Amino acid sequence: MVVGLRDFTQRAGDGSGKPILDESNGEELMHVQSSVAVALGNRTVESPGTLYITSRKLIWLSDVDMAKGYAVDFLSISLHAVSRDPETYSSPCIYTQIDVEEDEDEDESDTESTGVLDLSKIREMRLVPSDSSQLDTLFDIFCECAELNPEPIEEEEEESGHNWVFSADQMDVSGGGEEDADWQISQSPTSVIGHSNGEEGLAQPMLELQINDQRFEDAEEMAHESGTKDH
């Protein structure tokens, strides 16, 4: 996928000047807005053109210069907004922010000074329709198309069947057999409690278990319960 803004010059040769879409891959024309000026970054507004909104991207084609046009995928448009405040921008417009490849910061000023415009570094684009009553409609169409273009799904392994490496911590938990054995030991001598006065030898290990293992507290309660039932 091409990130950011790019030149677009593929116009149909039938004189209509319409852009050639990738129809075989399902790209559809969603909306055409004539008489739209475009401003890239901080640059001045460029002569009016026509905005084509497809299911994949925005295409702006100059009405004057047939060799001039820009395109940007909806996947690269970070946000879009309706801007009507004259203090922030002279004309009501659709404001867009464009995702660019990283490591651009330092070069940006250079591009400006040499006068060579590197489209892939343009982070902002304004679309100024001559009919500003169309702004809300355009905003909604932008939203709709953005939603048609979710992030490509990463090639993730299926949820199940991960061969996770188990830590020692986890081994303890999964090694339940040992734990069960503890329970066996702690529960089996419960009947002994009643006799413990006479048989210190058996009661003694239980006492140690109680000290070493908090889980035994529960077992002790159970022991008392079962003990009561026994009697």
Add this chain to the structure above:
Amino acid sequence: MLFFSYFKDLVGQEVTVELKNDLAIRGTLHSVDQYLNIKLENTRVVDQDKYPHMLSVRNCFIRGSVVRYVQLPPDGVDVDLLHDAARREARGG
């Protein structure tokens, strides 16, 4: 789907969306979709020095994948509900 549902319930409340490009936009949550794309209304940019021209866009669509954080309103967070939802989600997934 947990967070899609969560944000749907949050519609109408004030949130601050922080983007991966460090832009922070505060506004009323208007809607959210399954990709966690976010629409805000009555927005204003928090760091106005950095993006002065974005001062007051009325409504704004933010692509889910460019979001880093969303600061949530304290009364928009029911932690018990969230814990239950997260456990359910974990079981289902």
Add this chain to the structure above:
Amino acid sequence: MSGEEDATVREPLDLIRLSLDERIYVKLRSDRELRGKLHAFDQHLNMILGDVEEVITTVEIDDETYEEIVRTTKRNIQFLFVRGDGVILVSPPLRAP
């Protein structure tokens, strides 16, 4: 301790499930770290954290001495949704052995 909690750990996400309502450590892209109480998460590691402290670490090179100057910026946020695609590492709370 909630009685129904399934304590078996079959995969890393289970560790995170067991960290619900506990303070965790999250490392994010662009040198950000979060410490906060985990209130919700999903399989993408999207999360909602509470009482969050964010630390941003920046390293600048001094123009004259070429020494690295490490700066950290801290801020606190009451409730924060964190998008999972920026998450590098999640560490559950340290438990006493």
